[in-house]
Amino acid sequence: MRFHVVTLFPEAFEGATSYSILGRAVHRGLVSVTVTDIRKFTFDRHGTADDYQFGGGPGMVMKPEPIFRAVEDVLESLPPEEPDLIPILLMSPQGEQLNQRLIDELAVAPDIVIVCGHYAGVDERIRTGLATHEISIGDYVLTGGELAAMVVIDAVSRFIPDVVGSAENVHEDSITSGLLQHPLYTRPVEFRGMTTPEVLRSGNHAEIARWRGRQQSLERTLRLRPDLLRFAELSNSDRIYLEQLGWSGESGDPSNNPADQARERQALDR
Ligand SMILES: C[S@@+](CC[C@H](N)C(=O)[O-])C[C@H]1O[C@@H](n2cnc3c(N)ncnc32)[C@H](O)[C@@H]1O
Structure with a gap:
């Protein structure tokens, strides 16, 4: 995957692609980010x-x-055969909100051009x-498109094969899976009076899977993001479990909510 960023501030991208998972992906040649300075394409010596x-x-515009x-x-x-197929993204608070459907669509493009406004x-x-x-990254206004472009680069890169290690299955993450992920714990078992759930230390894989896989994930989604349940793939036992928790099968009227509308489109696209 090759990202081509067009910006007035190339220096903004220096750190973003040089560390951690994205830095390794760039180092291994799975992802490349080239940055073009718009000022080089101006006509006067001041670079207006x-x-x-x-x-x-x-x-100023x-x-x-x-x-x-x-x-x-x-x-x-x-x-030469590629240019017509290349997505040219304009980062803008007026755009379609970035979501998983858009990320899936972009992740299969060999090249993506990203234009940053300011x-x-x-x-x-x-x-x-x-x-x-x-493309917008949310209902708020940034000073420039650079941070938004980095969000797109990061979010899309996670879906390039081998960028994220096999241990971290990107499809099980919150939102991507359709639900919120179960709570995560590591050592120590007890910290400042707070303990980790016994089931996770029981060694009983079926029990662990049940606790994590559906119960905690469903419970948390119902509590924090009930709107997601409208489009999640739920089994009969999931529905029964949710109903026991008080879910009525309804999660609000999505008609006036842009995030719900985007998810509705996403569900229809599947
Ligand atoms: C201050 S904003 C301009 C907002 C513009 N006056 C408007 O009302 O639509 C400057 C630039 O930041 C970027 N930007 C700001 N908010 C953004 C968002 N939520 N998502 C993506 N890009 C954003 C865009 O590239 C935009 O051209």
Whole structure:
């Protein structure tokens, strides 16, 4: 998987891909992150990449020409048969919220271009004439798209084969599995009066699987994210267990909730 980031602040990416799991993935050649400086595609010696808004208003707008040229330069550097298929992501608080369906879709692309906005945002023509996807990482506004791009790189990379070790099965993680994961414990058995559940130390694998696999996971999901149950794959015994915990089978009306709508789309896509 090759990520190609287009940004005014290349230095923001220096640390993000050099440590831990992502750093190892880059080192092993499973993932690469190349960063293109938009200023190199400006026309004046000051590297002007932004300008005042037409119509007035606070904040500078990132100009279209340098971003188009920077992205085209990236596309030209790739194998000739690929450019039309390459996702060009514009990071934006106005975009579709990043979710597992989108991550699964992106994880199979050999190359992904990510455009980072800054200041008041980018000229609208980047959105209408260049980007293939407009992606938000949540309902809040960041100062720039760099952190959001790193979130995409990290979240997508976990689904590239061999990036995450086999011991850590990414499909069993919270949200990805459709539910929240069971509680995790390690040594010591007792810490400041708080003990670890005996069942986890019993050596009884069937009991451990039952405790973790469904009971704790279902209980926690019902308590913290009941909205997820609407789309989770539940067996009859899961439903019976949940009903014993007070679940009515209903988890609120999703019609006005963007997160629910996204999950509804995701469930329909499966
Ligand atoms: C201050 S924001 C601009 C927000 C813009 N004025 C608006 O109201 O839509 C600057 C840049 O940060 C990035 N950004 C901010 N919030 C984001 C979010 N939630 N998800 C993804 N990117 C975001 C985008 O690239 C955006 O162009």
